[in-house]
Amino acid sequence: MKRLICLALTFAALALAGCESEPAGSDGGLPGKDATSAADRADAAVPADAAIAQPDAGPAGEDAAFAADAADGGMPEDPCVTASVPLQVGTPTAGDTRGGPEALACDTEGDGAPEVLHSFVADATGGTYNVAVLSEDGHALVIYATTDCFDPDATTHCTGPGMDLGFELDVAAGATAFVVVDGLWGEAGFYTITVEKVAKE
Numbered sequence: 001m002k003r004l005i006c007l008a009l010t011f012a013a014l015a016l017a018g019c020e021s022e023p024a025g026s027d028g029g030l031p032g033k034d035a036t037s038a039a040d041r042a043d044a045a046v047p048a049d050a051a052i053a054q055p056d057a058g059p060a061g062e063d064a065a066f067a068a069d070a071a072d073g074g075m076p077e078d079p080c081v082t083a084s085v086p087l088q089v090g091t092p093t094a095g096d097t098r099g100g101p102e103a104l105a106c107d108t109e110g111d112g113a114p115e116v117l118h119s120f121v122a123d124a125t126g127g128t129y130n131v132a133v134l135s136e137d138g139h140a141l142v143i144y145a146t147t148d149c150f151d152p153d154a155t156t157h158c159t160g161p162g163m164d165l166g167f168e169l170d171v172a173a174g175a176t177a178f179v180v181v182d183g184l185w186g187e188a189g190f191y192t193i194t195v196e197k198v199a200k201e
Helices: 002-021 033-045 062-071
Strands: 093-096 115-121 127-135 141-146 155-162 164-171 176-182 190-197
Touching: 093 115, 127 141, 127 176, 141 164, 155 164, 164 176, 176 190
Parallel strands: none
Antiparallel strands: 093 190, 115 176, 127 164, 127 190, 141 155, 141 176
């Protein structure tokens, strides 16, 4: 009996020694499995030649100057998309240039005075649209269209100065047109702007 007890203790000791000499993975699998898999996953997660995205450096040249103006309280970045006040064709809209940015100008007219950027969308057939602006408090205005709100020189249809102004603008079907109502000589105030489609003859 004593001998059997000794043999049992010997086998138990050998079994414990075997467990301690072979560390198992945390999931009870093969030794070292988790450590190896984790290392492999880490290597696969970020390839050695992967490019790391860098922040956009921002516009250069004239665009940088325009962006700087935006930072100083001028028009925000990409104003054609983010800052234009929408117009409904055929519906007069009241506006006010006071407190507006001073980012755009037309042939130097309107330089140094606040402006408001408007937009409207042509119908499914496009065509010619008449843009009319009336000063409501006697201050002089300049109005014009723009094709690039990042470029203060990308203006067309410069009209004014005056207090009752208008021009015609050809717009492609479904396209968005951008129109600027600008002050003059530092003046600013109320106005009404109306866009109407010109009937075909």
